[in-house]
Amino acid sequence: MSTPTNGERAPLLGDNERGQSGAGPSKARGVIWSLLTLLFLVATVLLVFFGKVFGDPFAPWLGTLPSDPNLAALAILDKAPIIDGHIDLPILVRSAFRNNVTAIDLKTKMPGHVDIPRLRKGKVGGFFWSAYVSCPAFESKDFLSATWRVRDTLEQIDVSRLLIAKYPDTFTLALTSDEVKSAIAAGKIASLIGIEGGHQLGNSIAVLRQYFALGVRYVTLTHTCHNAFADSCGLLPGMIPYHGGLSSLGKALIAEMNRLGVLVDLSHTSDATARQALAYSKAPVIWSHSSARAVHDVPRNVPDDILQLIGTAEGQTDAVVMVNFAPFFVAVPGNATVLSVADHVDHIAEVAGKEYVGIGSDFDGIGDVPVGLEDVSKYPALIAELYRRGWTKYELAGLTGANLLRVMAGAEKVAQELQAAGTPPKFDIYEKRKDIPRRGSDVEL
Numbered sequence: 001m002s003t004p005t006n007g008e009r010a011p012l013l014g015d016n017e018r019g020q021s022g023a024g025p026s027k028a029r030g031v032i033w034s035l036l037t038l039l040f041l042v043a044t045v046l047l048v049f050f051g052k053v054f055g056d057p058f059a060p061w062l063g064t065l066p067s068d069p070n071l072a073a074l075a076i077l078d079k080a081p082i083i084d085g086h087i088d089l090p091i092l093v094r095s096a097f098r099n100n101v102t103a104i105d106l107k108t109k110m111p112g113h114v115d116i117p118r119l120r121k122g123k124v125g126g127f128f129w130s131a132y133v134s135c136p137a138f139e140s141k142d143f144l145s146a147t148w149r150v151r152d153t154l155e156q157i158d159v160s161r162l163l164i165a166k167y168p169d170t171f172t173l174a175l176t177s178d179e180v181k182s183a184i185a186a187g188k189i190a191s192l193i194g195i196e197g198g199h200q201l202g203n204s205i206a207v208l209r210q211y212f213a214l215g216v217r218y219v220t221l222t223h224t225c226h227n228a229f230a231d232s233c234g235l236l237p238g239m240i241p242y243h244g245g246l247s248s249l250g251k252a253l254i255a256e257m258n259r260l261g262v263l264v265d266l267s268h269t270s271d272a273t274a275r276q277a278l279a280y281s282k283a284p285v286i287w288s289h290s291s292a293r294a295v296h297d298v299p300r301n302v303p304d305d306i307l308q309l310i311g312t313a314e315g316q317t318d319a320v321v322m323v324n325f326a327p328f329f330v331a332v333p334g335n336a337t338v339l340s341v342a343d344h345v346d347h348i349a350e351v352a353g354k355e356y357v358g359i360g361s362d363f364d365g366i367g368d369v370p371v372g373l374e375d376v377s378k379y380p381a382l383i384a385e386l387y388r389r390g391w392t393k394y395e396l397a398g399l400t401g402a403n404l405l406r407v408m409a410g411a412e413k414v415a416q417e418l419q420a421a422g423t424p425p426k427f428d429i430y431e432k433r434k435d436i437p438r439r440g441s442d443v444e445l
């Protein structure tokens with residue numbers, strides 16, 4: 001119970017100070033408080049205006065970034081880790097370990113570019129595991145010889161899921177943008193799965209639905225071969241178009257990807273396929289691992305006139321172009337370095353905008369690597385270089401992952417809307433298949 005007559009006293013004063021009066025102690029307190037306040041103000045002014053004099057150790061206390069770009073990159077990546085659009089660890093497991101997941105120890109040094117110690121050193125918060133298998137060595141003109149690629153793709157999804165499950169302290173399977181964020185918040189590496197080419201669908205949209213059920217969240221429309229859905233850009237210049245972009249089955253595939261919430265990936269596609277897909281897709285799209293053609297002129301890179309179709313204005317589509325590190329796509333032989341990869345990032349940012357660029361290294365899918373970006377432990381070198389070039393921490397956080405998460409969330413929203421509107425699944429059958437009758441009445445009983 002309080003005493004009304006003691007109202008003037010500070011309620012937190014101790015008993016020994018109660019009832020004391022006179023100027024002596026309160027004057028001394030006043031002097032001490034003034035001195036402390038002055039000291040605090042001086043320290044604040046020194047730290048804010050002369051922080052650099054004291055060096056980078058004070059930077060975290062000030063909420064500013066260290067002046068050393070390498071330290072700044074690490075500080076940025078601590079808050080906004082790398083989410084890589086394309087890592088080929090599963091195909092390395094197929095070729096080097098016959099897909100035997102028990103024979104692999106990701107906690108020790110792996111033969112390629114990716115293992116857990118290096119992922120942690122590189123501040124990786126997530127990546128798409130590419131469940132890739134190659135185009136058929138001998139494909140008929142009708143694209144009918146690719147069906148066993150469905151078996152092979154299932155094996156690579158199996159490898160991805162088993163490896164993710166083998167290291168629950170490190171990896172978490174992520175199916176949505178929110179799951180990526182919560183995995184990162186829990187200190188895990190969010191693990192997404194992508195399929196690299198329509199040939200892996202065996203000409204079937206039903207197969208897409210089943211891949212989705214297994215966790216696949218992007219499908220690259222083509223790899224280096226044309227398929228029943230779309231034209232590829234091939235690897236070298238001079239690939240002759242087959243459909244002239246998307247086939248009608250390809251459009252049905254995109255419609256179904258939009259309905260499910262599977263990202264349309266335009267890496268490896270021909271320019272006509274990319275243009276048509278940008279116009280046709282209701283959802284934002286990605287380039288999971290492609291660089292800029294104006295910086296290095298190869299078909300696998302994205303030309304400026306297509307980069308100009310990316311955005312939120314009328315006639316544009318939201319997208320993220322995740323820059324590929326493959327030296328062959330980055331620079332003339334012998335010249336690929338972390339600086340030339342930064343040139344690609346800068347160029348895409350200049351033409352499309354900094355909100356539309358990301359990172360899709362292609363590690364474990366490339367033989368050679370740029371100087372300074374030798375494996376997944378080296379991402380901070382790229383971030384440091386861009387910081388040196390004037391990218392802010394917010395822009396860099398977009399590059400490292402937020403731009404991709406925005407696009408993912410956009411595609412999820414479109415899928416929810418299409419499903420809420422009762423959009424039915426697509427049941428288009430590839431016209432050249434002979435195993436399913438063209439009309440129901442043709443069924444032989």
Ligand SMILES: [Zn+2]
Pocket residue numbers: 196268289365
């Ligand atoms: Zn690729």
